Amino acid sequence: MAYTRVATRRLSDVIMQQLESMILEGSFKPGQKLPPEREMAAQFGVSRPSLREAIQKLAARGLLVSRQGGGTYVSEQVGTSFSDPLMQLLGQHDEFHYDLLEFRHALEGLSAYYAALRSTPADQQLLQQRFEELTATYAALDPVKEAEADAAFHLAIAEAAHNVVLLHSMRGLFNLLEKSIVDNLSSLFARPDSRELLYQQHKALLDAILEGDPEKAQAKSHSHLVYVEDGLLELSKQKTRVQRALRRVQVASTSS
Secondary structure, three states, X not given: OOOOOOOOOOHHHHHHHHHHHHHHOOOOOOOOEOOOHHHHHHHHOOOHHHXXXXXXXXXXXXXXXXXXXXXXXXXXXXXXXXXXHHHHHHXXXXXXXXXXXXXXXXXXXXXXXXXXXXXXXXHHHHHHHHHHHHHHHHHHOOHHHHHHHHHHHHHHHHHHOOOHHHHHHHHHOHHHHHHHHHHHHHHHOOOOOHHHHHHHHHHHHHHHHHOOOHHHHHHHHHHHHHHHHHHHHHHHHHHHHHHHHXXXXXXXXXXX
């Protein structure tokens, strides 16, 4: 009887696969510095040469970047599939913001649904922290800081969903999403009580996830984005009316 020979895997390949999994799941994020070699070798229970070989293999594939005397980092290129010139072009044209909001409906609704089902105590603690960081920015009245904190909160929800495709789709959109949120918040804050309403919406979304209610979490994500979409549409109409009135004034002054 013929037997299939069982291939023995190199230890460095086993370590490499573990590191790949940690990058995929978001334990190591783009641009993040890896722990010191000695510390990682101790945590994995392997020799430093085996760890070093695994790191070199990942560096050769462009996933890690080693800096002379500065340690090893996850490549900034990981998760940037949405950062090509076309996506940057989309981010610069206001008329496509509604398309982005529709895409957020799909991605963030699913993220909220699965976060409510799968989030661990550690995920929930991070979500609470991101929410508190977001609400702390409201007092500063700075849309840029609020946008950064807002995007970080929604990204934490994607991490808590424990779906690597959803996570990297959201992370790939992070820069574009952040610009969209800056534009959205700058416009929405012209409405009375907008910050209070946004606070209530984010709090309701967080509570639904912490309660472990996936349908409610998805619904709260949806209602939050509907509010943003409706607010932007109304502000766009107001802007059109102002421009129309200005044109009438200009025409009247020219003809008189």
